[in-house]
Amino acid sequence: MSKITEFIKDRPSIKTFLDIYDSTNKLITINDASEEIGTLLALITYQKKRRPTVLVAPNLYRAQLIYDKLCTIIEDKDVLFFPQDEFVTSEMLVSSSEFRLERINTMVELSKNNSRIIVTHLPGILKPTVAPNKWIKAKFSLFIDMEISIGLLSKRLIEIGYRREYTVEKMGDYSVRGGIVDIFPFRNKQPIRLDFFGDFIESIRIFNIETQRSVARVDSINILPMTDFLFDENDFLKLRTKIEKIIEFGETSRETTDIILNDLANLSARRDLSRLCRYLPMMTDKHYTVLDYMDNPAVFFIDRKRVDIQYGLMFEDIASWKNKNRDYLGIDFSFIYLLEELNIDKEINIHYFDYKSQTKCPNAISIPALEPFKFGNNLNLFLAEMKQKNPELTVFITLKSHKARQKLSESLADNLIRHYLVGPKDDPLTGTINLIETEDYFDLYSPGMLVAVITDAAFEERKVPQKKGKYVSVFDNSKRLGSVSDLKHGDYIVHYDYGIGRFLDIVTMELGSTKNDYIHLEYYNGDKLYIPLESFSEIQKYSGSEGFIPRLSKLGGTDWERTKLRVKKRIRDIADKLIALYSERERAEGFSYLEYKELEADLRADFPYEETEDQVRAIEEIYQDMATPKPMDRLLCGDVGFGKTEVALRAAFRAVLNNKQVAYLAPTTVLSKQHYQTFSDRLGKFGVRVELLNRFSTKKQQRLILSGLREHSIDILIGTHRLLSEDVVFKDLGMLIVDEEQRFGVEHKEKIKEMKVSIDVLSLSATPIPRTMQMAIMGVKDMSLLESAPENRYPIQTYVLEQNDLIIKDAIERELARKGQVFYLYNLIDNIENIAFKLQRLVPDAVINFAHGKMHKHELEDVIDKFVNQNIDVLVSTTIIETGIDIPNANTLIIHDADRLGLSQLYQIRGRVGRSDRIAYAYLMYKRQRQMTEDAEKRLKVIKEFTELGSGFKIAIRDLSIRGAGDLLGAEQSGFIDSVGIDLYLRILEEEIKEKQGQTSSKKEMMPIKATVSRYIDKNYISDDFVKIEMHKKISAVESISEIQDLLDEFKDRFGKYDLELEIYIYERLFEKLAARIGADKMLEKKNNITLILSEEASNKIAGDKLFRSGMRVSRFIRFAYKNNRLQIILDTVGLDRHWLYTMVGFLEQLTVESL
The missing domain is CATH 3.40.50.300 (P-loop containing nucleotide triphosphate hydrolases)
Structure with missing residues (x-):
């Protein structure tokens, strides 16, 4: 228990409450109180009695704030959240999963130990839920050697809300592939893989969601429900029988009958359960709510007056729905239950100071409370309040750091205000001001208890984010979408040589003695093209501007080549500009900024959020740029709210610490004001002077600002394009921060370009830039990407x-x-x-x-x-x-x-x-x-x-990336991007830049040598087209025999036992690469031997001793010949006990190792 709570529980009014609570009376009324008092009473009761304690707020918003308050002062495991949709009767096509998952989490915890604090709101305790005994039965465990058929396991998973997918990618998914079952159980950090032998579980492995590879073995796993709407076949039959009778004898219209029958079909298939949960009460004879999951719960109604108002509104909503839907005749949807019917052992009503309870209650006490103190940035207001405080009032002030506590202590001492610094082992003093370091709490002011708690929030002009409860998410550890997962049947694709086509499917075709997998594409006029799947790297999904439909290319014509040439010509100009800018910046002399560890650490500690990994990386990259004398020109990309401003602020602070001035250029007055507010709030306390210059600045303000810039009394100037005017002259400008540069006009852009040459420039963009673009222009443009949202964002x-x-x-x-x-x-x-x-x-x-x-x-x-x-x-x-x-x-x-x-x-x-x-x-x-x-x-x-913004399962915002590319390279590029797609556009850009810099062009490596083997994956082994594509790509990526073994392990791990044909295909793909690597350009396949012939150039380069040494090490069946100035590697296949590729690949790998 915290020092503050420990102190408060001994106050006389709290003791009186606890005495009444211990009596046999069911109803207790607290008058003149507040939300904070109600929350504290529930907390103290829970900590003393360790019994189920429920806080009911008048609405979800207040419930959420109470939950967050409690999470600041007790462990998360002791407090649970139970949110419900506040729209009691509305028909949703779909609704997102956050509230449902939070409820399920609470129900799981209550079924383990129901002595917790549960925070909810009125719908939370009134809406029907599944019977506790049914909930407990729904949970089950799986363990090694357990007998359960895959069919029965699949049925049980579907009944408790899991969805069958081909590949498990997020919580609640499961998949079946032969004798392998993958499940991502609720609340598990990672999914699990079950290996079956008949009807017995042979092994249980945890696997990585990104790689789909097993990482650890476990003996057992718990499977928890993914839905709070549970029913079995008997429940469904009971419902269907009831409804059929109502329809048969009632007066429902044809339309309503169709809707109801459609609902039944969806229930039978277990679709749209969150929408159809209103049928739950009709499946059971007894009604249950979350309160039935607890033994003798004490229920605190916070702000009872407003709770009662909400209760009345809910009934009005239901009456309105029933009036509008009279056609449902006889189907009595129990949207909510009556308060008086609920399982409440003790009821505590908290009435606020602006309301007197009209109900005569023998157990009524008063604990007067007022709005907590708020001082904003006004320290004098705080000091005045403390000077005139009631001498019997005990004040607690919680501060985040030792430094902040020391600073406030000095201010109090200077004003002769008595106070006490509470150490870790000290007890607070009654009737004085107690300064406590780092203890989390919430603001409170109760003249009735003679206690006030003042947190950092009371000293902030604007609300500072507080620690929040942990919200459950289905996406916490989900797989990120990749280009393979993006591709769907019917999508447009781009082939480097053939142009834009449409992806139809994957087909396996038999040619002679071999089978191959092909990508089946459609082109202009219905022409078909079959591309071997091992050549998938030549194909990308087409991505153009949203809504833009590309024209299919004509096979055999010259249109596609002309399009590519047109794009290449345009791209050469861009490549020239990028390289010229880079060269100019390389020659320029700038300023090397020093680090100021202590002050920068204080600024970091003052940041109310936890930095994301991307933010930390971006700040470090910017600091590295600033440390070199070369002027920085870095682009920082990230969606709104991903923390760009904070990164820019850290850079600006370092510049100011090095006695340099900073200009922050924003595209609109609104944005300039917002940035000014942020910079002033954060940097003002460090003595940094920040000013704002935009069209709202008066003539006098402008005059003073311009004078301050010339005298260097202003450190940071934030404003619109007014900053670029001739009369704006800085004494020592070191850094320019440009927000959304693409939104400025040509004239302004030219001025920015002039400034860029000699000073550090940080450009910010809220439009996502594709990672492929970052790779394409790496070395000519420095970029930092913020791709993840801050942790613990509210859903x-x-x-x-x-x-x-x-x-x-x-x-x-x-x-x-x-x-x-x-x-x-x-x-x-x-x-x-x-x-x-x-x-x-x-x-x-x-x-x-x-x-x-x-x-x-x-x-x-x-x-x-x-x-x-x-x-x-x-x-x-x-x-x-x-x-x-x-x-x-x-x-x-x-x-x-x-x-x-x-x-x-x-x-x-x-x-x-x-x-x-x-x-x-x-x-x-x-x-x-x-x-x-x-x-x-x-x-x-x-x-x-x-x-969930930016985290976990990603939305494919490809067209935004295209806009981002247009913003970076020039808006006029969008038409050229659309003509070939963003991926091919960026590939050409990368090739041009490398060519102009004299680097090796990244054009495709020709591999003409192929062995006669089947190159396919049996559809009985992997039936999903897109997983097939993924695995063919992995096969094409192998670079060594050890990588082949690793890939074969993955096949066995994910899909079960593989056949020999697949293994030989993988060896053949490596053979192609190794043969090309040593310079082979011809191969002869005969009945008794295989001959690999090297080019003249490669034959002259190869060292004979290494050649013979490699041959002797690998096989006695390898021999060499030299004809027409070309080396021949001959493998006699008659004596081999397995396919010749194993030996040849072993030899070629050994040879390449020897040659290194």
């Missing part, structure tokens, strides 16, 4: 549903009730005002405005600025919403006609929310009457799965 709860005015109204009102803001995305400019007017009628009290791309730049900026400053509640906008803008207070996003937007657009727009200390919501709506295309439906289903 974005995503819903896909029909357009519904009631839900829109409800979603907006819920967001406004938590003092938040709403983005409403509507992408038709002509009708956007009407939509804003319609929303105004739906929510009359909200301040609503709109923004679109045809508005004047200043008018658009003014609207965005008002939204940022929270003067607008709902912003109706087209996709013009600035990518770089950070509006942490906007956490509800509603997208009108979401099925009309591209996947990457949906992804990027959804990234506008979920950037603060609260759960965010995204509602993707589509019109009911319009039949959605299959592609649009797929897009909507995909977007809801990828609810």
Whole structure:
């Protein structure tokens, strides 16, 4: 128990509460209290009694904040979160998994030990859930030598919410391949692989999700459910019988009957379970909620008045639904249960200081509490408050570091304010100010208990992120999407020699005595092309701008070659420019920056988040650039919220510590203000002077700023293109940071280019840049990529549903009730005002405005600025919403006609929310009457799965990468990129740069020598086309016999026993490479021998002694001949006991080793 909690539990009012709690009375009322008091009472009760303790908040937002508060002061394992969707009756096509996984996690923990603190909200304790005994039965263990058929195991996995896939890629997947079963169990860090011998489990191995290779063996594994809607065949039959009777004797319409029968079909197939859980109560005779998972729970209702209001609204919602859906006659969906029917042993009602309970309760006590202290950056306000505090009030001030505590202690001492520095073994003093280092807590002020707790947050102008609870994610350890996984039947592909075609499938064809796998492609006019799968490296998936449909190339014509030549010509100009810039920068003399360890460590400690690995790497790369005299020119790429500003801030701080000035150039006034706020907040406390210059700066302010720059009294100037004016003169400018350079005009870009030559430049971009581009221009352009989002971000709860005015109204009102803001995305400019007017009628009290791309730049900026400053509640906008803008207070996003937007657009727009200390919501709506295309439906289903920004299972945002490439190389390049696809474009760019730098061109190595063997993977061994492609690529990549053995181990590990034909095929692929490596250009296959003939050049180079030594070491069947100035390596095959390739590959590898 923490020092603060230990102190508070001994306060008289707390002791009184505990005495009443120990009595036999069921109902206790706490008046004049607050959320913090209710949370503390629940915590102290739990820690003293160790019994199930439930906190019920009036809504999900408050529940989330209470959960986070508790996670700051007790171990995560003691506190659980149980969130439910707050829309009780709404019909969702799909909804994302975060809440469900959190609930399942809580149910798993409660079934192990139900003496925990559970934080929830009203729907959490009222919505039906599965019976506890059924939940316990659903869990099972698997162990070595256990008898269970693969069919029975598969059935049990499906019943508890697992999905069968060909390859396991995320939690909840399982796959069956012959006698091998892969499962990714809930809460496991990595998936497991079961090897069966008949109906017995022979081995259990953990495997790596990226490599799909086994990494460790275990004796047993626990399988936990992936759904909280569990039912067996008997439950389903009971439901179906009930419904059939209702339909037979009721008056349901044809349409409703079809909907219900479709629901039954989905339930039978176990699809859409999260949507269909309303049928659960009809499968059981007794009703259960999460409270039934606990023995005699004590339930604390936080802010009981608002809880009761929410309870009333839920019944109104249900009444409205029933009135609207009278057609469901007889199907009584039990959306929620009655409060009075719940399993509550003790009920504690917390009433706030602004409300007096009207209910006469004999066990009512008062623990007065007020809003916690808030001082902002005003230290004098804090000191004044401490001077006049009640002498009996005990104050706790928690500070993150020893240095911060020392600094505050000095300020208190200077003002003759008595205080006490509490050491690790000290007890706090009553009636004084206690300074405690590093102890996590939450702000609290209770005159009733004579206690106040003041944390760092009380001294911040803006809210500082606090430690949060660990949220469960299905994507935590998921596989990242790669180019192979991206390819689907019907996708456009690009072949280097043949051009753009369409991928149809993989076919195995028999030619003479051999079988080969081919990629079946379609070209212009229906022409077909079969490419051997071992040549897959010549093919890439076509990626162009979203919505751009490429023309299929004509086989046998010259069109494709002309297209490539046109692109190459353009690319040569770009390569020349990049190399010229690089050379100019190499010759320039800059400044070498020194490190200031202590001050930079203090700045790092002041960062409220944990840096991502990408951030750490980027900061280090920038520091290395700054340490050399060569001027830095680095591009930093990363989506909004991935931490670019922090990386730039660290670089700017080092420049200032070295007595250099920094200019930060932003494309809009809104962004410049945001960056100014961030830099001022973070660097002001270190004595760094930051100023802002944009169109809102007055003449007087401008005059003072310009003077300060010349005198070097200003360290960092942040602003728009006004910074590039002639009158802006720095005394000693050392660094220029440019945000979104591609958004500046030609004139401004030229000015930036002039500045770049002699000073360090850091460019920031929110548009993703493909890694392939980084590789292509490596050596001529320095780049750092931020690809992962900060840890422990709140999930974005995503819903896909029909357009519904009631839900829109409800979603907006819920967001406004938590003092938040709403983005409403509507992408038709002509009708956007009407939509804003319609929303105004739906929510009359909200301040609503709109923004679109045809508005004047200043008018658009003014609207965005008002939204940022929270003067607008709902912003109706087209996709013009600035990518770089950070509006942490906007956490509800509603997208009108979401099925009309591209996947990457949906992804990027959804990234506008979920950037603060609260759960965010995204509602993707589509019109009911319009039949959605299959592609649009797929897009909507995909977007809801990828609810974790930048981590785990990645959305394929290829068209954004293309835009990023256009931004970097020039917007006019997009047409050329579309003509050949981004991958081939970048390949040509890489070749041109290497050629111009005199490096070896990366053109394909010709391997004309091939042995007559089958090159296919049996479809009974691997049936999935895309896994086949993946394994053929791995076969083509082998470079040595040891790598062959490693690959064969992988085949056996993942797919079971392989046949000899596959092993010989792998050896043949290595043989091709080794033969080319020693310079062989011809081979003769005869009945009794194999002859490999080297070119004249290779024959002259090879050392005879090494040749004979290698032959003697490997086989007595190898001999040599020399004819027509060419060396012949002859292998007599008659005496060999296995295929000649084993011996020949062994010899060639030995020869290449000898020659090194």
